[in-house]
Amino acid sequence: MSDKTIHAFYTDDDVLLSAVKQVREKHYHIEEVFTPFPVHGLEKAMGIADTRLAINAFLYGIVGLTVATVMMNYIMIEDWPQNIGGKPSFSYIENMPAFVPIMFELTVFFAAHLMVITFYLRSRLWPFKKAENPDVRTTDDHFLMEVDVTGKDVEEVTKFLQDTGAVEINLIDKDAH
Amino acid sequence: MYKVSSKLNLFAFVLMGLGIIATVWGFMSAPGSEDDVKEMLANEAAHHGDDHGAAADTHQVAGHGDAHHGGDHATDGDHHGGDHIEHLYHQLSNRPWAALYVACFFFFMIGLGVLAFYAVQRAAQAGWSPGLFRVMEGISSYILPGGIIMFIILLVSGLHMNHIFVWMNEGIADPGHENYDALVAGKQGFLNVPFWLFRAGAFLVGWNLYRWNVRKFSLKQDESPEGNVWHKKAFKHSAAFLVFFIVTESIMSWDWIMSFDPHWFSTLFGWYVFASMFVSGITVIALVTIYLKGKGELEWINDSHIHDLAKFMFGVSIFWTYLWFSQFMLIWYSNIPEEVTYFVTRIEDYNLLFFGMVAINFLFPLLVLMNSDFKRINWFVITAGFFILVGHYLDIYVMIMPATVGESWFIGLTELGPVMFFAGLFLFWVFRSISQAPLLPKGDPFIGESKNFHY
Numbered sequence: 001m002s003d004k005t006i007h008a009f010y011t012d013d014d015v016l017l018s019a020v021k022q023v024r025e026k027h028y029h030i031e032e033v034f035t036p037f038p039v040h041g042l043e044k045a046m047g048i049a050d051t052r053l054a055i056n057a058f059l060y061g062i063v064g065l066t067v068a069t070v071m072m073n074y075i076m077i078e079d080w081p082q083n084i085g086g087k088p089s090f091s092y093i094e095n096m097p098a099f100v101p102i103m104f105e106l107t108v109f110f111a112a113h114l115m116v117i118t119f120y121l122r123s124r125l126w127p128f129k130k131a132e133n134p135d136v137r138t139t140d141d142h143f144l145m146e147v148d149v150t151g152k153d154v155e156e157v158t159k160f161l162q163d164t165g166a167v168e169i170n171l172i173d174k175d176a177h
Numbered sequence: 178m179y180k181v182s183s184k185l186n187l188f189a190f191v192l193m194g195l196g197i198i199a200t201v202w203g204f205m206s207a208p209g210s211e212d213d214v215k216e217m218l219a220n221e222a223a224h225h226g227d228d229h230g231a232a233a234d235t236h237q238v239a240g241h242g243d244a245h246h247g248g249d250h251a252t253d254g255d256h257h258g259g260d261h262i263e264h265l266y267h268q269l270s271n272r273p274w275a276a277l278y279v280a281c282f283f284f285f286m287i288g289l290g291v292l293a294f295y296a297v298q299r300a301a302q303a304g305w306s307p308g309l310f311r312v313m314e315g316i317s318s319y320i321l322p323g324g325i326i327m328f329i330i331l332l333v334s335g336l337h338m339n340h341i342f343v344w345m346n347e348g349i350a351d352p353g354h355e356n357y358d359a360l361v362a363g364k365q366g367f368l369n370v371p372f373w374l375f376r377a378g379a380f381l382v383g384w385n386l387y388r389w390n391v392r393k394f395s396l397k398q399d400e401s402p403e404g405n406v407w408h409k410k411a412f413k414h415s416a417a418f419l420v421f422f423i424v425t426e427s428i429m430s431w432d433w434i435m436s437f438d439p440h441w442f443s444t445l446f447g448w449y450v451f452a453s454m455f456v457s458g459i460t461v462i463a464l465v466t467i468y469l470k471g472k473g474e475l476e477w478i479n480d481s482h483i484h485d486l487a488k489f490m491f492g493v494s495i496f497w498t499y500l501w502f503s504q505f506m507l508i509w510y511s512n513i514p515e516e517v518t519y520f521v522t523r524i525e526d527y528n529l530l531f532f533g534m535v536a537i538n539f540l541f542p543l544l545v546l547m548n549s550d551f552k553r554i555n556w557f558v559i560t561a562g563f564f565i566l567v568g569h570y571l572d573i574y575v576m577i578m579p580a581t582v583g584e585s586w587f588i589g590l591t592e593l594g595p596v597m598f599f600a601g602l603f604l605f606w607v608f609r610s611i612s613q614a615p616l617l618p619k620g621d622p623f624i625g626e627s628k629n630f631h632y
Contacts, residue, residue: 041631054549085510097506 004150004173005031006157007134008166010143013039019164020045023147028157031146034138056118057111064110068103134172142167179474179616181608189605196598203273203591214266267340268585274339275581278330280595282433283457283573284603285327286450288319290458292388293422293451294489299391299415304626305485308477310618312465314392315611316458321388322606323599324381331377331433335370341581344368344439361439368439373432380425387418395618402620426451434573437580441519443504450576452497456538457569459489460562465607467555474616480553481632487552490565494542501535523575526584531575537568570596 010016017039023030030046073092076082076099081090084098092099120126138144149157149171158169208214295313298306306313334342343361348354350362361368391411398407427447435446443449463486469475508516523531541564551557578586618624 058547086512097502097509100502100506 004148004154004171006147006149006154006161007170007172008145008147008161008164009135009137009168010145010165011141011167012165013037013143015165016143016145017041017045019145019161019166022164023145023161026160028152029148031148033146034133034135034144036139036141036143039143053115053119053122057115060114061107061111063114064107065103067110068099068106071106072099072102178614179469179472179612181612182472185608186605189601189608192597192601192604194601196594196596196601199590199594200273200277200598201594203276203594206591207270207273208266211262211266214262214269218262218265264583265585268582271339271341271581272585272587273591274334274341275577276592277595278341278581279570279574279577279592280599281323281327281330282577283570283596284599285320285323286454286573287457287461287603288317288323289384289426290454290456291462292317292320292384292458293419293426293455294458294462295391296387296415296418296422299411300419302412302623304623305482305630306627307618307621307623308475308627308630309462309466309482310395310621311614311616312469312475312611313462314388314395314614316461316465316607317388318392318610319603319606320381321385322602324385327433328377328381332374335374342436343580344436345370358439364439368436373436376428376432380429383421383425387414387421390414391418395621396614399615399618399620402622405622407620408622423447423451426454434576437577438519440515443508443519445500445504449497449500449504452493452500453569453572456490456493456497457566459486459493460565462486463490463558464562465611467559469611469616477617477628479630481630482627483555483558484549484552484632485630487546487558487561490558490561491542491546491552494538494546494565498535498539501538522579522583527575527579527586530571534568534571534575537564538572541565541568 008019010019013035016033016035020030020033020042024045024047033042033046035042069092076084076095077090077092081088084095087095089095133139133144134146135142135144145161145166147157147161154171158171161169208217291313295310295317297303298310298313333339334345337345337347340346343349344358344364346356346358348356349358350365351357352362391414394407394411394414398405398411401407430447430450431442434450435442463483466475466478466486467483470478505520508520511517542561545557545561546552574588574592621627
């Protein structure tokens with residue numbers, strides 16, 4: 001049995017969004033959608049689960065806060081006790097106001113950088129990676145929807161996609177590659 | 178058209194009635210003379226025996242350490258007891274006035290904060306919020322009665338019917354007088370009663386004028402939406418108001434709050450008070466919206482609007498903390514005596530309140546409202562909102578009380594009375610204004626976007 005997909009092209013994000021909804025209503029399987037810019041509400045329409053990046057960000061922030069606290073406690077209090085603002089108490093908690101800006105900055109630093117790195121890894125993006133999008137026009141002004149048509153009536157799906165506003169439809173036989 | 182339920186009105190009037198009774202009781206129970214204070218102390222000692230004797234001792238110690246009114250008290254050791262009694266008498270007779278002042282300002286600032294938020298929405302031509310314009314117009318209408326009462330209290334203070342403002346003391350600018358204070362004398366060009374009252378009046382008139390005009394434009398826009406003439410007018414007035422507001426709000430915060438500690442100053446105080454009023458105002462918008470939705474009104478408001486309001490509550494709470502901390506850290510770090518007394522008084526005499534209110538205003542919204550899904554759940558928003566309002570009442574309390582009642586503070590009927598009264602007046606007036614116009618500003622050019630707003 002051959003693996004067949006259809007590449008349907010759209011030129012407008014609103015048309016694409018309503019097409020995605022119609023295709024899902026018909027219970028065709030959308031493998032992927034390629035867009036030149038983020039389309040608001042697309043993940044929801046495609047039925048993709050919510051991102052867990054926010055939970056990661058929170059955890060990374062806590063890591064940053066911990067690193068900042070441990071680091072400054074070691075540097076400023078234990079290893080070489082400092083007289084902070086004329087208050088030589090040599091206690092972390094009593095001098096905490098002075099450390100808050102660094103605690104804040106490192107929380108943000110860790111959350112931001114680790115979140116970007118996580119996002120890249122999760123999206124399988126790294127330097128010198130070859131682009132995955134099947135058509136260069138999706139980086140310019142076209143939207144591409146990949147619909148799995150294995151075991152389906154290709155004629156019927158093509159006709160249906162044309163009705164949703166697709167400007168171009170190509171049948172791709174993955175076995176041929 | 179929304180009609181205020183009779184239950185709500187009854188509740189508002191009961192609050193006002195109870196508030197008046199408690200407030201009057203607060204004024205009656207304040208000592209009438211120094212002899213009353215002596216008698217009170219004697220009674221306390223007799224009633225509670227040893228336990229309370231110890232408490233009275235700490236009072237005495239704290240009274241001496243009060244860096245606030247200068248070191249004069251501690252220097253004349255001869256009238257130890259007499260000075261303490263006089264000091265305590267002043268604090269206790271200030272207490273009902275200060276309690277009235279805190280509550281009056283707190284509710285007034287909610288109205289003003291909502292007005293500023295409304296002006297921001299107008300000036301930014303925001304698309305999500307026009308569905309809430311009538312709610313904001315309703316809440317901001319409170320600045321009329323609230324402002325009038327505020328001005329009366331300021332006037333009464335200016336006429337020396339109370340002594341909550343130290344800088345108004347007789348002879349404070351007179352080098353020969355026993356009350357002479359060189360620092361306050363140097364500020365008399367700005368900080369004198371007539372100019373101070375004039376500023377208060379001018380600001381109140383300016384704010385009320387904007388609110389009056391913009392409400393009129395908003396209603397006119399519904400009647401004749403062609404060409405958006407009234408919408409554009411409201412836009413221009415709002416932009417101009419924001420400029421006027423940020424200058425006058427800043428000066429207002431020096432006049433009405435910072436001048437309680439006339440020796441001390443902080444350059445970001447205006448922003449700090451602004452953050453407080455902004456977050457309280459936005460919280461009240463969210464609470465009123467949820468209430469009206471619960472009554473079946475505002476059917477075009479969905480949970481995305483609530484989500485946006487909750488984001489503002491979260492964000493402005495963080496902003497408030499940022500300013501609180503910026504003010505605290507610089508003064509704590511440099512440790513200059515004339516600056517640091519402000520925080521020393523608060524940390525020593527108001528420890529729990531001072532740090533507790535930071536926890537309520539920062540940690541609580543941070544943890545409760547951080548999760549995106551929680552911002553759409555009404556009871557999360559209501560809980561967070563309730564604590565934000567309590568926290569910001571305490572914030573104002575901790576700004577005003579240390580300079581007026583010092584270590585003799587307490588939160589009892591004297592304090593709750595005015596809060597109940599102004600809460601009742603606020604509810605009554607706000608819902609009355611909301612019921613006076615259709616809740617949907619149907620002529621607003623952005624109303625379609627607001628109805629379809631989806632996050």
